[in-house]
Amino acid sequence: MAKAVEGRAVSATQREWAAVVQAIVAIVGSDAVVTALTHRLVYQWDGNTVFGGLPQAVILPRDVDQVEQVIRILSDHRIPWLARGSGTGLSGGAVAIQGGVIVDLARLRGPVQIDAIGPLARVAPGVTNLELNRAAAARGYFYAPDPSSQVACTIGGNVAENSGGSHCLKYGVTVNHLLGLEVVTASGQRLSLGGAAPDLPGYDLTGFFVGSEGTLGVVTEATVHLVKQPQAVRTVLALFDGPEQASQTVSDVIAAGMLPAAMEMMDRLAMDGVELGPYRVGYPSQTGAVLLIEVDGIEAGLPEQAEHIVAIAQHNGVQEVRVAQDERERALWWQNRKTAFGAMGNLSPNYYVQDGVIPRSRLPQVLQQIESISHEFGLRIANVFHAGDGNLHPLILFDDHQKGQREKAIQAGSAILHICVEEGGSITGEHGVGIEKREEMRWMYSDEELAFQGELRRVWDPQGLANPGKVLPT
Numbered sequence: 064m065a066k067a068v069e070g071r072a073v074s075a076t077q078r079e080w081a082a083v084v085q086a087i088v089a090i091v092g093s094d095a096v097v098t099a100l101t102h103r104l105v106y107q108w109d110g111n112t113v114f115g116g117l118p119q120a121v122i123l124p125r126d127v128d129q130v131e132q133v134i135r136i137l138s139d140h141r142i143p144w145l146a147r148g149s150g151t152g153l154s155g156g157a158v159a160i161q162g163g164v165i166v167d168l169a170r171l172r173g174p175v176q177i178d179a180i181g182p183l184a185r186v187a188p189g190v191t192n193l194e195l196n197r198a199a200a201a202r203g204y205f206y207a208p209d210p211s212s213q214v215a216c217t218i219g220g221n222v223a224e225n226s227g228g229s230h231c232l233k234y235g236v237t238v239n240h241l242l243g244l245e246v247v248t249a250s251g252q253r254l255s256l257g258g259a260a261p262d263l264p265g266y267d268l269t270g271f272f273v274g275s276e277g278t279l280g281v282v283t284e285a286t287v288h289l290v291k292q293p294q295a296v297r298t299v300l301a302l303f304d305g306p307e308q309a310s311q312t313v314s315d316v317i318a319a320g321m322l323p324a325a326m327e328m329m330d331r332l333a334m335d336g337v338e339l340g341p342y343r344v345g346y347p348s349q350t351g352a353v354l355l356i357e358v359d360g361i362e363a364g365l366p367e368q369a370e371h372i373v374a375i376a377q378h379n380g381v382q383e384v385r386v387a388q389d390e391r392e393r394a395l396w397w398q399n400r401k402t403a404f405g406a407m408g409n410l411s412p413n414y415y416v417q418d419g420v421i422p423r424s425r426l427p428q429v430l431q432q433i434e435s436i437s438h439e440f441g442l443r444i445a446n447v448f449h450a451g452d453g454n455l456h457p458l459i460l461f462d463d464h465q466k467g468q469r470e471k472a473i474q475a476g477s478a479i480l481h482i483c484v485e486e487g488g489s490i491t492g493e494h495g496v497g498i499e500k501r502e503e504m505r506w507m508y509s510d511e512e513l514a515f516q517g518e519l520r521r522v523w524d525p526q527g528l529a530n531p532g533k534v535l536p537t
């Protein structure tokens with residue numbers, strides 16, 4: 064069974080460690096250094112509760128100068144460390160599997176600076192995705208990548224994971240909205256990457272940093288592109304007998320030349336979970352799959368698009384199809400969908416989220432294979448996913464009190480990923496590699512390609528101290 068391990072500052076002796084803590088306290092203050100076991104325990108997991116690790120200390124700097132000085136001290140003493148945002152990551156990226164120090168960026172939360180001409184925003188790493196969106200909305204804009212965890216996850220974490228969300232089908236993921244970054248590298252060097260001007264000369268280091276999962280350094284500020292809020296939105300809810308008809312509808316909508324902002328699907332088990340939660344929609348018991356489709360843009364033409372989607376759903380034998388009548392109804396449908404992961408707690412004591420990508424056209428076949436895996440391992444698997452992108456999120460339900468179930472859940476998850484790769488997809492769509500999928504990286508890349516990635520990592524982090532043991536197989 065996977066367990067959290069007691070952290071250790073790998074190469075520091077007790078005396079050296081005490082001196083390091085003292086030096087860090089002198090920079091950040093004693094109220095920003097956590098060493099008590101009971102407090103460190105809070106940091107032993109992230110959103111992935113399968114892989115854990117206990118840090119030896121947690122540091123909470125208040126500004127960039129403090130981040131820089133702390134990283135330099137850790138670098139000088141060869142102490143491993145990792146950056147942490149809100150800890151909502153789902154691949155074990157924000158846990159200290161090799162001990163060492165967690166640098167928690169929660170206190171770097173200056174006000175969001177909006178430049179409406181850009182339109183762009185400068186954001187501190189500890190600001191949450193929802194806070195950025197609220198600040199943008201007050202000026203008539205929005206920040207497009209919208210992870211379902213947006214109420215909690217930070218912009219620093221979003222950059223590190225290249226996060227996506229429901230509306231990324233049309234608008235793209237984090238990397239498509241990032242103009243520049245301020246970072247502190249693993250050796251404590253402060254760098255400015257990219258910037259607001261288009262097509263900067265030289266290598267695209269911003270692009271390289273995005274999705275690096277805390278292995279290159281710390282994001283201390285992000286400059287992001289904002290999008291004008293659409294004039295109008297139409298949201299369609301379509302109920303089907305099963306995923307086959309729903310998947311066909313997804314493919315037919317795209318084939319008809321439409322690009323909805325979002326196309327989300329849930330299967331029956333996922334519906335059972337959310338219907339027990341606070342945002343009940345009232346799905347009939349005979350419904351096997353639900354599709355939530357949203358189109359946005361200028362008002363002219365949108366009603367026709369929604370009607371076209373309704374017609375396509377009807378052609379595919381939809382049980383019932385509705386267009387949201389008002390903002391209240393639309394918000395309920397979205398809350399119902401966005402709380403689906405947590406709603407698994409209504410069905411099972413534990414669940415394990417997987418994240419794989421497949422070509423959209425293979426959805427029905429792959430969902431059938433996931434059902435076979437569910438029978439093979441004797442575990443229920445709910446499916447809730449970004450159907451338009453072919454980004455699956457199988458939720459494998461298990462009971463940790465039953466011996467062997469956790470291991471079975473991990474094996475079932477791995478079997479699903481295998482199918483994704485065989486189908487020409489990928490081992491992760493948006494949750495990153497972290498510790499969870501480190502070995503599966505071998506399914507995607509040759510030894511030479513992995514070694515090349517390792518060489519690039521060493522340029523940023525010659526001592527291998529930043530988030531060690533993550534992303535690349537050892």
Ligand SMILES: Cc1cc2nc3c(=O)[nH]c(=O)nc-3n(C[C@H](O)[C@H](O)[C@H](O)COP(=O)(O)OP(=O)(O)OC[C@H]3O[C@@H](n4cnc5c(N)ncnc54)[C@H](O)[C@@H]3O)c2cc1C
Nearest residue numbers: 148149150151152156211217219220223226227277282493
């Ligand atoms: C219910 C739920 C729903 C989710 N839905 C989505 C979704 O729709 N789309 C999606 O993409 N993800 C989703 N996620 C996953 C997760 O929320 C994202 O990966 C998010 O970006 C993590 O942000 P965080 O602040 O919590 O980062 P953390 O979990 O704290 O850290 C994640 C990684 O980023 C690194 N990191 C954090 N901050 C920094 C920084 N300032 N500088 C450098 N590295 C840093 C960490 O070292 C770690 O490797 C979901 C998670 C949950 C629990």
